[in-house]
Amino acid sequence: MSEEPLQVVQITTITRETPTVRTFSFSPGFSFRPGQFVMVTIPGIDEIPMALSRADAITVQRVGDATGALFQAGPGDKLGIRGPFGNGFPGKKGTLAIAGGVGAAPLRPLVMKGCVDCLLIGARTADELLFIPELSRKSKVLPATDDGTTGFHGPVTGLLGEIPLSEYTQICICGPEKMMKAALHALDAAGMTRKSYFSLHRYMKCGIGVCGSCCIDPDGRRVCRDGPVFPGDSLLHSELGKYTRDASGRRKTV
Ligand SMILES: Cc1cc2nc3c(=O)[nH]c(=O)nc-3n(C[C@H](O)[C@H](O)[C@H](O)COP(=O)(O)OP(=O)(O)OC[C@H]3O[C@@H](n4cnc5c(N)ncnc54)[C@H](O)[C@@H]3O)c2cc1C
Ligand code: FES
Known part of the structure; x- marks a missing residue:
């Protein structure tokens, strides 16, 4: 295979x-x-x-x-x-990155390469925030926690209203689908989806575009082969944030 x-x-x-x-x-x-x-x-x-x-x-x-x-x-x-x-994120300087939970993992190398000027990073609690000391040495870091134990009290997307979005060359995002859906709506309202890139974490079997288990509606793009990073404007009318699929291909509500 x-x-x-x-x-x-x-x-x-x-x-x-x-x-x-x-x-x-x-x-x-x-x-x-x-x-x-x-x-x-x-x-x-x-x-x-x-x-x-x-x-x-x-x-x-x-x-x-x-x-x-x-x-x-x-x-x-x-x-x-x-x-x-997969394709990975475009490696441009002057990036705004938005991470939720373990979504910080794929964004970490982009920060460490010096591409990210500002990172919004969210988790349920302060002790679930990932890589903060190391990432803070390379980028401005604004944390958010669901329980308010540090930083902004609420979802990381709640910080978007405080950010001058148009000043960044691109916006790169990875996190739980509900968070990415909220980010997509906020960026759409700000007219910024063309400059945004979302990394999807979907169920996968082959990882190389053969089995079809990672296809997303409505156009059947494969997360493993065509992604996992997709431009925001291409996801506006997709299944992102609505449902995912399990190992047998059945839909699961997000
Ligand atoms: C491109 C890509 C990159 C990923 N990078 C990371 C990473 O850096 N760190 C990390 O911890 N995880 C990452 N994931 C998610 C990871 O693959 C799953 O969490 C893992 O496959 C779960 O396996 P499991 O057998 O432990 O759990 P399962 O028994 O398969 O599932 C347990 C629970 O996790 C959910 N789940 C299963 N697969 C996924 C998935 N792909 N995304 C979200 N929820 C899932 C299930 O719905 C179920 O509720 C990534 C996924 C993709 C597609
Ligand atoms: S995991 Fe098989 S096509 Fe993507």
């Missing part, structure tokens, strides 16, 4: 980022563009898509079977990796 050979990597270190998120560093690393992803085989369990948060790392939120099994792994354990796949 794979157009990229499966490469075996060894976990070198595991960093506890937040109570639910860990970064798994491995060797060897990969050459990649910010926003690209890899298909990660957890031996005996499953193969799942993960953004590269560094050339040699993935940053994982524990949500189910495969991510739960990965959290049992330790340094020295092996993973299979195919990729990197």
Whole structure:
């Protein structure tokens, strides 16, 4: 199935980022563009898509079977990796980035490359915010938390009203679909969807455009092959924020 050979990597270190998120560093690393992803085989369990948060790392939120099994792994354990796949974010300077939860993982390399002037970053609580010290050294960072434990009290999209959107060359976004839908509406109202890029986290099987499990309505674009990053104006009348699909292709309300 794979157009990229499966490469075996060894976990070198595991960093506890937040109570639910860990970064798994491995060797060897990969050459990649910010926003690209890899298909990660957890031996005996499953193969799942993960953004590269560094050339040699993935940053994982524990949500189910495969991510739960990965959290049992330790340094020295092996993973299979195919990729990197997908288009990634345009690498322009002067970017406004908007991250929600583990959506900070694919945006991290864009910030570390010096492309991002301002990062709006949201999480449920202060201790779930990702990478803040490191990202603050490269960009202005404005946090938001659902419970108000730090920064703006409310969804990260609540900060958009305070930002001079037209001053940025582009706006790059990754997070939960409800948050991305709210961002898309806010950017549409401001006439900024043409300058915006959204990274979608959808269920995937093959990762290379063959199986059809990641297609989005209404035009059948494949998140793995045509994305995972899509221009905002191309998503205005899509299924983003309305429904996703499970492993058998059935629709699930977001
Ligand atoms: C291009 C891409 C990049 C991604 N990058 C990251 C990343 O950097 N870090 C990270 O933690 N996760 C990332 N994801 C999401 C990750 O692939 C899923 O969380 C993972 O596949 C879940 O596997 P599981 O077996 O643990 O959970 P499952 O048992 O499959 O599912 C558990 C719960 O998670 C939900 N879920 C499953 N797959 C996804 C998904 N793709 N997106 C959102 N919810 C999902 C299910 O609906 C269910 O509610 C990315 C997904 C894509 C497509
Ligand atoms: S995951 Fe198979 S076509 Fe995208």
